[in-house]
């Protein structure tokens with residue numbers, strides 16, 4: 001069993017991005033704006049990590065924090081202001097937002113050319129059309145990059161994605177389907193209404209779990225030798241930890257890893273790549289705004 005070490009790959013990618021940013025001509029640097037509503041501890045920590053990585057790469061960032069009772073129109077006016085700011089290349093609205101502001105409405109408010117999250121319907125449409133000028137959602141893009149850098153071929157493989165969310169499952173399934181070197185897979189997408197889930201997941205050459213259920217995928221659901229990608233980040237009580245909780249994936253790592261092929265750990269698997277891809281997308285947005293065609 002080979003460990004797919006997302007943490008170490010993310011630091012390689014971060015260094016590569018830092019070199020590319022340092023080599024950019026002109027004085028203007030890429031800039032990403034983070035929008036956070038409320039003080040949800042997970043959101044606070046995710047945004048802080050993104051700010052730190054931006055600084056490492058040489059991408060400027062600015063943080064805009066609003067109270068969780070902000071009116072939808074007031075938040076959208078702030079997004080409009082960032083849309084109009086020529087110094088801002090990318091805008092990231094940290095989800096989940098409070099219930100009175102639907103996430104999708106907020107994602108669609110961002111100018112598609114600054115949508116470094118890749119959640120705007122224009123960029124999702126470009127993904128469906130296989131138009132390379134769109135932004136691809138960071139977690140799915142990170143997963144493909146991970147498989148690519150570890151030399152795991154995708155064409156012709158049976159891929160099973162468990163989960164059909166807008167931010168992971170659906171865009172990932174579309175990426176695996178593309179008529180490209182990092183695509184051309186036969187893709188099955190499962191969800192909470194899929195009967196006999198194990199019968200489907202056992203057919204996977206590459207199994208991706210993006211469910212949000214701690215350790216749900218156990219050894220009985222995995223074909224021996226299959227590549228396993230665990231997107232889940234679940235907080236479970238753990239008295240042995242100082243914080244009182246531990247982070248676990250959607251895959252029962254201890255039972256699955258002895259029989260699987262290459263597998264991602266949690267933490268240290270997909271998560272760090274998501275942040276690296278956000279920086280990649282911000283650089284792509286900068287190049288778009290500067291009229292530079294990516295090499």
Ligand SMILES: NC(=O)c1ccc[n+]([C@@H]2O[C@H](COP(=O)([O-])OP(=O)(O)OC[C@H]3O[C@@H](n4cnc5c(N)ncnc54)[C@H](OP(=O)(O)O)[C@@H]3O)[C@@H](O)[C@H]2O)c1
Pocket residue numbers: 139162163164165166167168169190191192193194197210211212213231232233234270271272274
């Ligand atoms: N590593 C990262 O950077 C990263 C990024 C994003 C998310 N995550 C993590 O990934 C996980 C999934 O996130 P998400 O935003 O995609 O979650 P989500 O929006 O809650 O979607 C979960 C999906 O799993 C399906 N599902 C739930 N229970 C199931 C079951 N028992 N059997 C089969 N399918 C089931 C749901 O089916 P229905 O559609 O039928 O409800 C849904 O499609 C979470 O743990 C999240 O924290 C990690």
